[in-house]
């Protein structure tokens with residue numbers, strides 16, 4: 128390659144990288160919505176996962192999570208423990224392929240009909256929520272569980288419950304959870320109980336146990352939970368990034384708390400410390416979902432997934448099953464009261480919709496679209512800088 132071109136490329140790329148993660152990062156772990164990975168990025172991701180599995184290390188992560196059952200759930204360290212866990216797992220994938228990062232699954236895009244998501248196809252995670260048979264095709268073909276029910280098929284149980292619950296709608300997540308000024312523990316316990324649990328419970332099978340990291344969707348789900356924490360931390364005009372407390376669980380906590388996933392809380396409070404950057408979902412990713420995001424996207428929805436109903440009002444998630452609460456050793460009364468509050472928030476929102484508020488007019492959705500536009504502008508300015516520098520040097 129022409130050395131001048133190389134310098135131009137390096138300059139432009141370093142300008143781009145330095146605008147994102149913390150300045151002491153040698154590389155940025157850009158985490159994208161899973162539907163925004165290219166075909167070759169997906170192939171590289173699942174190849175790295177297969178390699179970690181073949182090397183015998185997959186089960187080590189499952190075991191770490193199982194040991195942390197009481198420590199890392201329904202406690203103040205829930206969010207930092209899992210942020211650290213994801214980072215360690217990402218580092219393990221990067222030992223196989225340094226270019227791989229963990230994508231997140233923005234299940235709020237699919238919230239009104241999660242079993243119809245594009246991610247349950249062979250290009251992504253495969254499906255098999257009809258039987259308990261091993262996945263017959265796709266990247267995870269024939270995968271077996273480790274550490275718990277070891278040797279049984281990796282399977283999902285959507286239809287076991289007959290009624291597939293909805294997940295939290297983005298208008299509710301962004302409008303009522305992310306943008307509300309609350310103590311950390313109020314936010315974190317609401318996020319865990321109202322948004323996080325039902326995804327595990329609804330997907331079912333191994334995902335509704337503490338051995339859930341057996342299913343790669345665990346990592347994509349938790350990356351989204353981690354992104355939502357970051358979204359809350361990044362709210363303008365707040366100091367949310369430094370917030371951490373245990374009041375909601377009646378415990379005294381400090382940022383010196385240690386997480387058995389391998390980090391001290393203060394070392395993971397900001398995703399900058401892990402050199403992670405979350406990219407907002409593209410219009411394409413949003414268009415594949417089952418939420419009401421405005422007429423253009425509704426039309427794309429109908430074209431792509433004729434069977435997905437577009438709601439005229441938001442359907443709140445079902446309460447998680449008693450079995451799930453038992454399996455996970457959780458606190459039923461705390462969960463039930465969070466669920467009741469959340470249902471009331473959804474009912475208020477539905478009332479607003481009935482009174483003429485268009486879902487696409489909600490501030491949350493505008494924010495996300497504006498944020499996509501900003502990213503586009505950033506990438507455009509990178510392209511411009513690249514072209515300009517190249518032309519100067521040639």
Ligand SMILES: [Cu+2]
Nearest residue numbers: 192199200209
């Ligand atoms: Cu967990």
